[in-house]
Amino acid sequence: IGGAGAVETPVVLNGEYLNKAKISEGGKKLRKNWTSTWVVLDTDKLLFYKDSKQEALTNLKPGCSPDGMDLCGAVAEWTTEKSSRKNVLQITTSSGSEFLLQADNYHTISKWHDAIKRTADNLSKG
Ligand code: I3P
Numbered sequence: 001i002g003g004a005g006a007v008e009t010p011v012v013l014n015g016e017y018l019n020k021a022k023i024s025e026g027g028k029k030l031r032k033n034w035t036s037t038w039v040v041l042d043t044d045k046l047l048f049y050k051d052s053k054q055e056a057l058t059n060l061k062p063g064c065s066p067d068g069m070d071l072c073g074a075v076a077e078w079t080t081e082k083s084s085r086k087n088v089l090q091i092t093t094s095s096g097s098e099f100l101l102q103a104d105n106y107h108t109i110s111k112w113h114d115a116i117k118r119t120a121d122n123l124s125k126g
Contacts, residue, residue, distance in 0.1 A: 012041055013115050015038050018037060019034050019102040020036075020099060021099070024096070032100075044071055045068045045071055046068055047067070049067075071123055076090070089116070
């Protein structure tokens with residue numbers, strides 16, 4: 001796995017509750033509002049649901065698409081400046097929206113940080 005010329009397999013992470021706050025949209029600052037969100041990492045996007053039940057229901061309905069963000073061109077990095085909380089990951093989309101994801105457990109958020117970064121980097125490679 002991972003040898004020269006190997007095709008990178010897209011990282012997919014199953015749903016988990018993370019604290020999420022959208023802090024800007026299209027370059028415009030928003031009022032921060034942390035909410036516990038069921039987050040799923042798809043092959044090219046991050047999906048946000050209220051809970052696992054909502055994920056299942058949305059998947060059952062054709063034409064029903066979840067709230068989420070396209071990771072192509074997105075940048076994921078740790079931040080200590082955008083929040084007083086610990087373990088805060090900032091994701092900036094290509095359209096200039098900024099999201100914060102946070103979990104008190106470092107192992108949890110670190111796993112998401114690595115997978116999101118890898119996914120975004122792979123997508124940007126084309
Ligand atoms: C915000 C709330 C957030 C806090 C934010 C406050 O106040 O306390 O939890 O972010 O700080 O403005 P309000 O509920 O009145 O909107 P953190 O928990 O991430 O520190 P900020 O303005 O420094 O982002």
